[in-house]
Amino acid sequence: MLQDKTKAIHPGPVAPESNSPVLTIRDVLELTGAKLVYGEEYLDKPVRKAFASDLMSDVLQVEANDFVLITGLAHPQVIRTAEMADIGFVLLVRNKKATPEMISLAKQAGIALAESKNSMYHTSGLLFKAGVRPVS
């Protein structure tokens, strides 16, 4: 019984609403109540995939390009990691604030940066439900 129940609620590897339109950074901000700290010019960029982690060592292992990085770590090396891994959008969660160094690096590297008060789980859940896919 338990197995059947698990099967019924498990959405599988693909996001449940796979036919939903592709979200933009603007949509993500609206959906999660996040505040943009840098990157007005990137608001219409599509957000198709996401990865959530506080461990930059794990982020550097991801083979996908151009996804949103959801992280509770507010440190300049988060932006450096995003730059090296071709990540165009960093969404800080758990009410973490971007430091001036992070904003300056995001400008240099052309990375959109936003802050959300929600937890990582909450933010990830909202994006997953809206059709943003996992990186693999």
Place this chain on the structure above:
Amino acid sequence: MAVQLKFTVQGGDFTNAGFASSQVKKILKQLNIDNRIIKRVAISLYEAEVNIVAHAWNGTVTVDIDEEKIRLFLSDRGPGIPDIELAMQEGYSTASPVVREMGFGAGMGLSNIKKNSDKLTITSEVNQGTEVEIIHYLHAQ
């Protein structure tokens, strides 16, 4: 076409860590190198640069680009690696709590450099330093 770039890296300076990798990535883009190769170079160099900041006292990064390959050479003065084979194992790390708080030190760096390079050679002497050579070929070998 032969280009050489040189940078110095300061141990413990986590604010500027990644500067060399960032500059190299920009230059490779200007040289119209394939984006997939650029990402592999950027990731491998950044991991190696962060290793100097996390473990060594200071070091240098030398990048040689020619028509055949990109050679990254990182040389540091520092504690060295007593057992390179052990250090290569995923999950093995001697990083400090400060390094871990910054999202590194999970023991994934060296294996990720290997994954993101065509050739990796590490030589080290305890209490002297470490030399890391990373080769990326621009064309299929």
